[in-house]
Amino acid sequence: MTACRTSWRSLLATCLVAVLFDAWSRTTGHGQGLGLFVAAQAGWEGVGTWSTGNGNVLTGPSLGAPYNNSFIYPNVTGYSFSFTSDGYFEQTQFTWNPNATDPHFEAIVLWQHGTYEVLTNGSITTNPTVFNGDGRIQTQNACSAVSSNIYYYNEPGLYQTWAVAPWRGKTMLRLGKYDGSLLPRMYLVSSDPSQFMFPTKFITNSSIGTYQIGSS
Known part of the structure; x- marks a missing residue:
């Protein structure tokens, strides 16, 4: 008793x-401190850099310099996330979007970063608004009137489920979106996400029309 x-x-x-x-x-x-506190309670195991397939799509400079409106397109489509132990995330995505009214496909590449929290119910929220103005999304369609468009990108995320588990000799992260659908399997590229991330601070100074790492 x-x-x-x-x-x-x-x-x-x-x-x-x-x-x-x-x-x-x-x-x-x-709030970031709360996120880390809850992450420890929830048994979060996602710290690191994760990528689909063979790791051709990655966060960080391999994508180019999104903050300077400059992307390097990967050879294949895919997703990549990096999560730090102190509550920062970075996201890269390269996909093809079919158009029902156009027989051609549209290429979409996006990048953003910010903070994240692991909640007590096991869900994960990502918040890029803390670095509002850094994120970019570019669309390309060689057969459209304007072949390339680039915009600021700032979309918070909610992932209702996550799982880290062995999969075919690798360590896999599987994120479940807010609507229950699953993102493709991502595999651990590095347990040290700093190797594949831009600085965890503002890297765009759009107010004076210049772009450089470290501007605030």
């Missing part, structure tokens, strides 16, 4: 700390 009482007291103390930390985070703007 004593052990049970101790266990309940510990659980209540943990819950109280979480509530107080949540309130403090919301009033002081330290």
Whole structure:
């Protein structure tokens, strides 16, 4: 009975700390700290750089310099995410979009970064608005009137489920989107995501029309 009482007291103390930390985070703007706290509670195992297929699509400079409106198109389509241990994420995606009214396909490449949180219910939220103005999306269709268009891109994400597991000799991350559909399997490229990420700060200075790493 004593052990049970101790266990309940510990659980209540943990819950109280979480509530107080949540309130403090919301009033002081330290939401990122809350995300890390909850991630530890939720057993998050996604820190690292992940990519579909053979890793041809990656976050970071291999994609070019999106902040300078310059993309290097990968050889194949795919997805890549990087997650740091201190609450930052980066996302790259290269896909072909079929058009029902046009027999040609449209190439879409996007990049964005920001912060993320792993919630107590196991879902993950990504928030690129903290670096609003950095993200880019480019579409290309050689047969359209304007063959290439590039826009600012800023889309928060909600992934209701995640799983990290062995898969065919590799370590796999599978993210489930808000509507229940699954993203393609991504495999661990590196446990040190800093090798495949841009700086975790503003890297676009659009207010004066110039683009350089490190501007705020």
